Amino acid sequence: MLCYEGKISVFTFLTGVIFALLPKFLFRLQFETYSLYFQNVWLTYVVLYILLNFLIIIAFRGFIYQVAVRATSLGYAFGIGILIYLTAPSSWQMFGIYTSVMATFHYSEFLAITWTNPSALSLDSFMLNHSIEYGIAAFVCWMEFIIERYFFPEMKEPHFVSWIGLTFCVCGEILRKLAMFTARKNFNHIIQSTKADGHQLVTHGVYSFSRHPSYVGWFYWSIGTQLILQNPFCAVCYTLISWRFFQQRVLLEEMTLINFFGQDYVDYQKQVGTGLPLISGYKFDL
Secondary structure: OOOHHHHHHHHHHHHHHHHHHHHHHOOHHHHHHHHHHOOOOHHHHHHHHHHHHHHHHHHOOHHHHHHHHHHHHHHHHHHHHHHHHHHOOHHHHHHHHHHHHHHHHHHHHHHHHHHHOHHHOOHHHHOOOOOHHHHHHHHHHHHHHHHHHHHOHHHHOOOHHHHHHHHHHHHHHHHHHHHHHHHHHHOOOOOOOOOOOOOOOOOOHHHHOOOOHHHHHHHHHHHHHHHHHOOHHHHHHHHHHHHHHHHHHHHHHHHHHHHHHOHHHHHHHHHOOOOOOOOOOOOOOO
């Protein structure tokens, strides 16, 4: 069962999607009327977003407001992404898919925690403020797409590479969420320094063929986002940087897990690999 915060997030996320798609599908015949008031139809979406946030301020307070405003914004971004794909010039279409994929990832991270481990729920569960480096990486990939599209628009036309990237993202998302639902209360976005009561070593389900399925899913998802955009520079950079990040993350996490579970985790390491290419993890024989 979803906790209250989860239910609010679902309602506000879907509200954001509806508000984003409303002008296109409900008032599509009235865009000429809109143009009498707005020189650019996209201004309509700015006004709708402001209106949506005003309604949220009226309806919610405190932590629930913080949840609602994030879920609504992600829903709105998801809807705008669909709108871009359906209506924008073909060289922009895959940016629309990318936008919806990003919104889905960040919202589903929060939703999965509300379902599996609500005691660990926080605004950080949206993963929107993951790190400064994460924000810089996103900005760089947007700039690469815009610059390459400006000089070589044919380079950003829908291509099978983009659909391979979308497949990476979908499969990566599914694997990561399966890991979260399998581990449930044993999953946390932050590496724990002390063993919580009831913390168990999970070795079944997707953990039976990968020690870190959530990282594997995220690794291939990150690469997939750049394949969707057909960003050659960022595709290479994301692969190398993500690999380095998860190599260090796995080492740190496995040192902690060995401290928590001792020989049981060492035995698990011998039976199951990390699932990440060329990353063996932390080795320590007791």
